[in-house]
Amino acid sequence: MSLEIPESLVISSDPLHPANLIPELCRTFYHLGWVTGTGGGICIRLDDKVYIAPSGVQKERIHPSHIFVLPYPQAFPNADRVFLRRPALDLKESACTPLFWNSFDLRGAGSCIHTHSQNAVMATLLWPGPVFTISHQEMIKGVRIGGVGAAMSYLDTLEVPIIENTPHEEDLRESMAEAMKKYPDAAAVLVRRHGVYVWGLDWQRAKTQTECLDYLFEVGVKMKLAGLQTVL
Amino acid sequence: MSLEIPESLVISSDPLHPANLIPELCRTFYHLGWVTGTGGGICIRLDDKVYIAPSGVQKERIHPSHIFVLPYPQAFPNADRVFLRRPALDLKESACTPLFWNSFDLRGAGSCIHTHSQNAVMATLLWPGPVFTISHQEMIKGVRIGGVGAAMSYLDTLEVPIIENTPHEEDLRESMAEAMKKYPDAAAVLVRRHGVYVWGLDWQRAKTQTECLDYLFEVGVKMKLAGLQTVL
Amino acid sequence: MSLEIPESLVISSDPLHPANLIPELCRTFYHLGWVTGTGGGICIRLDDKVYIAPSGVQKERIHPSHIFVLPYPQAFPNADRVFLRRPALDLKESACTPLFWNSFDLRGAGSCIHTHSQNAVMATLLWPGPVFTISHQEMIKGVRIGGVGAAMSYLDTLEVPIIENTPHEEDLRESMAEAMKKYPDAAAVLVRRHGVYVWGLDWQRAKTQTECLDYLFEVGVKMKLAGLQTVL
Amino acid sequence: MSLEIPESLVISSDPLHPANLIPELCRTFYHLGWVTGTGGGICIRLDDKVYIAPSGVQKERIHPSHIFVLPYPQAFPNADRVFLRRPALDLKESACTPLFWNSFDLRGAGSCIHTHSQNAVMATLLWPGPVFTISHQEMIKGVRIGGVGAAMSYLDTLEVPIIENTPHEEDLRESMAEAMKKYPDAAAVLVRRHGVYVWGLDWQRAKTQTECLDYLFEVGVKMKLAGLQTVL
Numbered sequence: 015m016s017l018e019i020p021e022s023l024v025i026s027s028d029p030l031h032p033a034n035l036i037p038e039l040c041r042t043f044y045h046l047g048w049v050t051g052t053g054g055g056i057c058i059r060l061d062d063k064v065y066i067a068p069s070g071v072q073k074e075r076i077h078p079s080h081i082f083v084l085p086y087p088q089a090f091p092n093a094d095r096v097f098l099r100r101p102a103l104d105l106k107e108s109a110c111t112p113l114f115w116n117s118f119d120l121r122g123a124g125s126c127i128h129t130h131s132q133n134a135v136m137a138t139l140l141w142p143g144p145v146f147t148i149s150h151q152e153m154i155k156g157v158r159i160g161g162v163g164a165a166m167s168y169l170d171t172l173e174v175p176i177i178e179n180t181p182h183e184e185d186l187r188e189s190m191a192e193a194m195k196k197y198p199d200a201a202a203v204l205v206r207r208h209g210v211y212v213w214g215l216d217w218q219r220a221k222t223q224t225e226c227l228d229y230l231f232e233v234g235v236k237m238k239l240a241g242l243q244t245v246l
Numbered sequence: 247m248s249l250e251i252p253e254s255l256v257i258s259s260d261p262l263h264p265a266n267l268i269p270e271l272c273r274t275f276y277h278l279g280w281v282t283g284t285g286g287g288i289c290i291r292l293d294d295k296v297y298i299a300p301s302g303v304q305k306e307r308i309h310p311s312h313i314f315v316l317p318y319p320q321a322f323p324n325a326d327r328v329f330l331r332r333p334a335l336d337l338k339e340s341a342c343t344p345l346f347w348n349s350f351d352l353r354g355a356g357s358c359i360h361t362h363s364q365n366a367v368m369a370t371l372l373w374p375g376p377v378f379t380i381s382h383q384e385m386i387k388g389v390r391i392g393g394v395g396a397a398m399s400y401l402d403t404l405e406v407p408i409i410e411n412t413p414h415e416e417d418l419r420e421s422m423a424e425a426m427k428k429y430p431d432a433a434a435v436l437v438r439r440h441g442v443y444v445w446g447l448d449w450q451r452a453k454t455q456t457e458c459l460d461y462l463f464e465v466g467v468k469m470k471l472a473g474l475q476t477v478l
Numbered sequence: 479m480s481l482e483i484p485e486s487l488v489i490s491s492d493p494l495h496p497a498n499l500i501p502e503l504c505r506t507f508y509h510l511g512w513v514t515g516t517g518g519g520i521c522i523r524l525d526d527k528v529y530i531a532p533s534g535v536q537k538e539r540i541h542p543s544h545i546f547v548l549p550y551p552q553a554f555p556n557a558d559r560v561f562l563r564r565p566a567l568d569l570k571e572s573a574c575t576p577l578f579w580n581s582f583d584l585r586g587a588g589s590c591i592h593t594h595s596q597n598a599v600m601a602t603l604l605w606p607g608p609v610f611t612i613s614h615q616e617m618i619k620g621v622r623i624g625g626v627g628a629a630m631s632y633l634d635t636l637e638v639p640i641i642e643n644t645p646h647e648e649d650l651r652e653s654m655a656e657a658m659k660k661y662p663d664a665a666a667v668l669v670r671r672h673g674v675y676v677w678g679l680d681w682q683r684a685k686t687q688t689e690c691l692d693y694l695f696e697v698g699v700k701m702k703l704a705g706l707q708t709v710l
Numbered sequence: 711m712s713l714e715i716p717e718s719l720v721i722s723s724d725p726l727h728p729a730n731l732i733p734e735l736c737r738t739f740y741h742l743g744w745v746t747g748t749g750g751g752i753c754i755r756l757d758d759k760v761y762i763a764p765s766g767v768q769k770e771r772i773h774p775s776h777i778f779v780l781p782y783p784q785a786f787p788n789a790d791r792v793f794l795r796r797p798a799l800d801l802k803e804s805a806c807t808p809l810f811w812n813s814f815d816l817r818g819a820g821s822c823i824h825t826h827s828q829n830a831v832m833a834t835l836l837w838p839g840p841v842f843t844i845s846h847q848e849m850i851k852g853v854r855i856g857g858v859g860a861a862m863s864y865l866d867t868l869e870v871p872i873i874e875n876t877p878h879e880e881d882l883r884e885s886m887a888e889a890m891k892k893y894p895d896a897a898a899v900l901v902r903r904h905g906v907y908v909w910g911l912d913w914q915r916a917k918t919q920t921e922c923l924d925y926l927f928e929v930g931v932k933m934k935l936a937g938l939q940t941v942l
Binding site for chain 4: 282283284285304362364367368371372411412413437439440441471
């Protein structure tokens with residue numbers, strides 16, 4: 015048995031350790047326009063530990079020492095949040111936490127990414143109903159059923175539910191959970207006028223699915239504006 | 247008591263010293279298309295000293311030795327400009343200086359950023375009246391009331407006053423000040439066919455608010471061109 | 479006679495060795511939006527060896543040790559695929575392999591690039607027929623007749639055949655080959671709702687032709703959306 | 711008197727030496743989409759020597775050893791081209807050379823940049839007449855009268871002549887010269903369906919003017935497509 019010192023949770027020489035990966039991925043996402051203005055975020059779960067970027071900071075300037083570590087499982091939001099490690103600095107925990115938890119509890123995800131990509135927001139504006147749909151696009155094959163299952167086929171129609179935004183991010187928890195249950199095959203949930211939550215079994219698959227979905231939102235928006243049908 | 251040698255004002259091994267930060271931030275802003283063609287600028291105020299990038303130079307190639315340092319407070323434009331430190335090179339002081347001063351004098355800002363972003367310019371063209379408005383966008387929450395107060399709510403409508411451009415940048419001082427007084431909750435002032443001035447309590451908040459506002463100008467322009475209402 | 483150890487096929491200190499070039503080029507293509515979400519790929523043939531990036535991985539994170547090496551010539555898809563070297567990791571061979579082979583067998587190409595560029599996909603949507611055409615653009619001069627012959631002239635009309643997508647990438651082999659035979663001067667084949675295959679005598683010419691064609695797809699789409707004629 | 715060895719013309723530890731600057735600037739221009747597919751180019755003249763990037767190569771991969779050096783003055787195109795230094799590699803001299811010479815002979819420029827920017831090409835398509843015009847844009851102030859004189863005012867209307875493209879780049883020499891004489895205040899010449907030539911007294915001013923003009927082409931195209939008047 016070893017007495018674990020919390021700081022050791024975020025210090026590693028392995029570039030693929032979550033505490034090193036999260037800052038690197040956030041820099042990449044910043045340059046994609048997904049997490050500017052302190053928006054967006056990412057979490058990575060490894061077994062019973064969840065690593066989360068802090069809230070309200072410049073996402074391209076995060077250091078490993080800024081990472082929060084929480085135990086999994088843990089109930090939200092009825093229980094007070096428990097931390098295995100908090101940054102020494104006066105950083106706020108991510109308001110996305112209960113939403114990230116939805117992806118763990120309802121899908122068994124290992125990582126969840128939240129972006130404010132303009133492609134996602136424009137999709138929610140041009141699809142005023144409860145779901146974004148597109149079919150017959152090769153990039154659909156990069157998305158998995160439910161986000162964690164088998165890869166979709168080129169012949170499948172992609173459906174991403176859209177929930178309405180709320181003033182406080184935490185208050186999206188229930189409507190996001192409902193949408194995930196109503197659309198069990200959905201790999202993501204769009205939030206109207208806000209952005210998107212995408213998950214996967216690990217950070218690689220959460221990231222590549224976020225890329226595929228963002229591509230599909232972008233091409234879908236272009237098609238809609240060009241007067242083309244997005245579902246055949 | 248120490249005799250301060252002006253050069254020491256811009257020499258520091260701390261990457262977060264204003265003389266090091268300004269060149270780094272200008273490089274970032276260049277790649278965002280905000281300060282190309284020598285346009286745009288940034289200043290950082292620390293207590294009684296103001297650090298400003300020079301005018302008329304390639305903003306992505308600024309070195310710490312190019313930075314001007316002025317004392318604060320200091321009246322503009324009635325008094326001759328006083329410098330604590332001028333670059334040895336034949337560099338021009340920024341024409342934005344009196345406008346940056348507006349943000350210090352009228353809002354108590356600690357940093358002000360000026361961009362020529364095309365999103366800002368297009369917003370001033372598609373909103374021909376005296377104010378840009380948008381509502382129900384998550385990114386509004388990244389903007390603070392008056393630029394230096396509490397964070398705006400998702401339920402607040404963002405208003406950014408638009409002033410008319412003048413042949414000489416200095417001549418914007420009064421109309422910018424008037425707009426800031428008429429719109430005390432505004433976090434920025436747009437200049438028609440020119441760009442935007444955004445401020446914050448420190449460089450981090452000036453930068454992240456510039457990102458949020460630029461995002462909102464961009465999405466607003468896209469919505470307007472797509473025939474969507476930007477205020478509900 | 480030397481006993482070649484497979485690992486030596488992908489270990490070189492020469493940055494221009496295919497095993498080093500492929501990861502570098504994939505990073506470049508990722509930042510151009512050509513190979514996000516694990517999509518797209520590239521192969522380089524040197525004499526009797528073909529180097530190919532693996533399938534289903536983040537293309538911007540490939541290492542030389544991930545590269546597959548196949549012998550050339552080799553029949554597809556009737557024969558089982560033969561490898562000179564496979565990665566130790568559990569990586570999948572590229573589904574593009576039979577399509578890359580088309581460029582070797584039918585054109586004598588030395589390199590072939592596959593992108594999911596949105597410019598290519600939008601071109602296939604706005605040109606609903608079997609061929610994309612554009613004329614009177616300087617960038618046409620950067621494309622070679624058949625992809626491997628003499629440079630096209632400014633006075634030539636560029637034609638790129640468009641084939642219909644299939645659920646499995648391998649199944650594009652025959653329709654791609656037919657299109658290449660029907661359009662012997664074509665330097666590329668577009669795949670509707672999917673992307674494009676571009677080849678050249680070596681990686682430099684495959685890459686620069688991919689850039690020229692992507693530029694022409696992009697400007698063609700812009701012209702079409704602006705109501706301009708793309709062929710004079 | 712020293713016997714100058716040609717190689718020394720392109721070997722320098724000074725990052726601002728033309729042989730080092732040209733590769734660096736070409737990389738920057740590549741990432742701006744100005745010189746992809748081997749298109750575009752740049753030359754820098756220092757006193758009686760002109761440094762030029764080679765033709766037909768990937769512009770983002772140029773090395774100092776690839777640079778051509780020519781003496782100035784030198785007549786084009788009646789005389790055979792004279793070189794002070796040619797690359798050892800089998801590289802082609804730039805077809806832009808006689809056009810760059812126009813900027814030296816007719817304007818006394820010290821540097822000239824040629825881009826294939828899509829903003830320039832789209833401007834030549836949406837302005838079908840012989841000149842692109844825009845007024846009341848702050849970025850006009852970054853352009854100099856004739857490219858080498860005093861800075862333009864916000865109240866000036868920018869005019870950039872547009873010449874028709876020819877199958878061989880060298881054949882643009884006379885029509886470019888005529889346009890420069892007919893529009894003595896023009897800082898650049900657009901080539902329809904091709905790109906733009908921009909010059910300045912030195913590389914800094916050629917580059918920043920290229921950025922300002924590209925910005926103005928881009929915003930002009932956006933305005934035209936949005937149904938806005940570009941000249942008040």
